[in-house]
Amino acid sequence: MSVNNSPESIIDISALSFSRGTRQIFRHVDMKIPRGKITAIMGPSGTGKTTLLKLIGGQLRPDGGHIEIDGLDVHGISRQQLFTLRERMGMLFQSGALFTDMSVYENVAFPIKVHTKLPDDMVRDIVLLKLQAVGLRGARDLMPSELSGGMARRVALARAIALDPDIVMYDEPFTGQDPIAKGVLVKLIRQINEALGHTSIIVSHDIQETMSIADNIFLLSDGEVIASGSPQELLSNQTEQVKQFMQGLPDGPVPFHFSDDDVLEDLYFTEER
Amino acid sequence: MLNQFALLGRSVLDRLAGIGRSGGVVWQSLVAKPAPFVMFPLLLKQIYFIGVLSLVIIIVSGLFIGMVLGLQGYTILVDYGSEQAVGQMVALSLVRELAPVVTALLFAGRAGSALTAEIGLMKATEQLSSLEMIGVDPLRRIVAPRLWAGFISMPILAIIFAMVGIWGGALVSVEWLGIFEGSFWSNMQNSVSFTGDVLNGVIKAVVFGIVVTWIAVFQGYDCVPTSEGISQATTRTVVYSSLAVLALDFILTALMFGDL
Ligand SMILES: Nc1ncnc2c1ncn2[C@@H]1O[C@H](COP(=O)(O)OP(=O)(O)OP(=O)(O)O)[C@@H](O)[C@H]1O
Numbered sequence: 094m095s096v097n098n099s100p101e102s103i104i105d106i107s108a109l110s111f112s113r114g115t116r117q118i119f120r121h122v123d124m125k126i127p128r129g130k131i132t133a134i135m136g137p138s139g140t141g142k143t144t145l146l147k148l149i150g151g152q153l154r155p156d157g158g159h160i161e162i163d164g165l166d167v168h169g170i171s172r173q174q175l176f177t178l179r180e181r182m183g184m185l186f187q188s189g190a191l192f193t194d195m196s197v198y199e200n201v202a203f204p205i206k207v208h209t210k211l212p213d214d215m216v217r218d219i220v221l222l223k224l225q226a227v228g229l230r231g232a233r234d235l236m237p238s239e240l241s242g243g244m245a246r247r248v249a250l251a252r253a254i255a256l257d258p259d260i261v262m263y264d265e266p267f268t269g270q271d272p273i274a275k276g277v278l279v280k281l282i283r284q285i286n287e288a289l290g291h292t293s294i295i296v297s298h299d300i301q302e303t304m305s306i307a308d309n310i311f312l313l314s315d316g317e318v319i320a321s322g323s324p325q326e327l328l329s330n331q332t333e334q335v336k337q338f339m340q341g342l343p344d345g346p347v348p349f350h351f352s353d354d355d356v357l358e359d360l361y362f363t364e365e366r
Numbered sequence: 367m368l369n370q371f372a373l374l375g376r377s378v379l380d381r382l383a384g385i386g387r388s389g390g391v392v393w394q395s396l397v398a399k400p401a402p403f404v405m406f407p408l409l410l411k412q413i414y415f416i417g418v419l420s421l422v423i424i425i426v427s428g429l430f431i432g433m434v435l436g437l438q439g440y441t442i443l444v445d446y447g448s449e450q451a452v453g454q455m456v457a458l459s460l461v462r463e464l465a466p467v468v469t470a471l472l473f474a475g476r477a478g479s480a481l482t483a484e485i486g487l488m489k490a491t492e493q494l495s496s497l498e499m500i501g502v503d504p505l506r507r508i509v510a511p512r513l514w515a516g517f518i519s520m521p522i523l524a525i526i527f528a529m530v531g532i533w534g535g536a537l538v539s540v541e542w543l544g545i546f547e548g549s550f551w552s553n554m555q556n557s558v559s560f561t562g563d564v565l566n567g568v569i570k571a572v573v574f575g576i577v578v579t580w581i582a583v584f585q586g587y588d589c590v591p592t593s594e595g596i597s598q599a600t601t602r603t604v605v606y607s608s609l610a611v612l613a614l615d616f617i618l619t620a621l622m623f624g625d626l
């Protein structure tokens with residue numbers, strides 16, 4: 094199992110620990126996210142992938158360890174510096190999180206208007222291009238409440254890349270998309286990455302799509318990185334846990350169930366006790 | 367027994383922590399570098415939602431309360447043959463007490479609850495998080511304009527309430543009960559002092575406006591981001607701000623009119 098061998102990492106996570114209440118979500122996790130590459134973060138539902146993105150974005154504070162972006166400690170800088178740093182990041186939220194009081198057009202235009210002084214017609218061109226890229230130029234005047242789930246997520250994606258950020262984090266970009274849209278999004282993410290040299294972090298359960306674009310994969314389970322490397326390396330990984338996840342088998346060392354008491358016991362014996 | 371003490375201590379600590387956090391929220395949002403071009407349109411929009419849309423309920427309530435005051439004042443004063451003083455009674459009760467207090471209570475129910483629910487829902491749907499990730503501070507973008515709009519709207523609403531109320535009182539006592547119009551107004555003018563009554567009433571309204579808006583905005587910002595969390599936060603806004611307004615009213619009245 095090879096750790097990523099790119100010397101240039103843009104995000105450097107060291108000894109990261111984080112817990113929610115009594116549940117420890119990360120235990121001394123180390124990760125290096127290479128610059129200009131597409132890195133995928135995979136793992137069973139509930140392992141803390143979304144949590145990891147929020148830690149990187151500085152929205153949650155770790156219990157221990159550091160996250161450095163380009164040498165800046167995300168949790169050590171001032172609030173003002175953190176907001177400046179975030180201008181260089183784009184994040185697609187798992188829920189989309191569009192601003193419900195703005196139309197599709199205004200949602201995508203929002204980051205551009207806040208952070209640049211571009212004239213209106215230029216903003217308009219950028220917004221329409223981004224909407225075109227996700228296939229929703231025709232939906233620009235709709236309100237978020239008038240969109241389907243998949244459409245809303247694509248608008249959110251257009252908003253996340255509106256400012257051409259250095260680091261784009263996609264939380265489940267393919268969920269809820271039809272096969273055509275999936276294909277388009279895969280191409281779009283790769284294109285953004287290649288054309289502009291941005292770093293992308295993708296959280297996804299879609300093994301095929303992720304395998305086809307990721308340069309590098311981290312597999313998380315139970316608070317630890319259980320495997321990392323290129324897609325080929327992960328596919329040929331012979332560890333039981335990794336094989337189970339990559340092939341989608343229900344039984345194996347990776348727990349599918351949230352907590353582990355025996356289901357029969359729970360069903361039949363609790364009442365009598 | 368020990369357990370109960372521990373629980374009590376815990377809840378006191380939680381309350382204190384809450385007050386501390388809410389102070390932090392207000393501090394962070396108001397001590398921002400002013401950005402007038404961004405702030406002003408947002409502020410106007412919030413003044414519209416918080417202030418202008420509250421006008422109807424304020425005007426209707428003010429009118430009825432003024433009319434009731436005129437009627438009650440007349441029936442009480444007529445026994446002593448001093449029904450000419452009804453104008454003075456209506457104006458003093460409105461300006462000193464009823465306008466600031468009732469406006470604040472209505473404001474908490476009409477605008478405060480809406481503020482809490484709106485901000486809470488933005489939190490629950492991750493709109494606040496996504497603002498943060500776009501590099502925009504939600505305290506400045508969302509919270510600050512709402513706080514200022516509340517601070518500005520509430521005293522103006524209270525003044526409108528008092529004016530409409532006095533007019534309602536005049537309507538009942540002059541038009542209906544037939545008190546001589548000249549003595550109604552001149553009695554009022556002679557007894558209501560600007561610094562003693564009007565200014566103190568406005569000060570009350572300003573204080574209530576700050577407290578109610580602060581509570582409403584903080585409850586939304588700090589709520590548990592679920593449906594139950596939002597509904598509980600909305601209830602807390604109305605309950606806490608009503609209690610705070612009534613308690614503060616007593617304290618302010620004692621300070622202003624109590625000759626302490
Ligand atoms: N606000 C919260 N309060 C308490 N626990 C939380 C909260 N949010 C998430 N958790 C817990 O943290 C763990 C990780 O959650 P997270 O959302 O990061 O999972 P995930 O890996 O993104 O899962 P999925 O693939 O289903 O999106 C979960 O077990 C969840 O129970």
Ligand SMILES: [Mg+2]
Nearest residue numbers: 142143187264
């Ligand atoms: Mg998730």
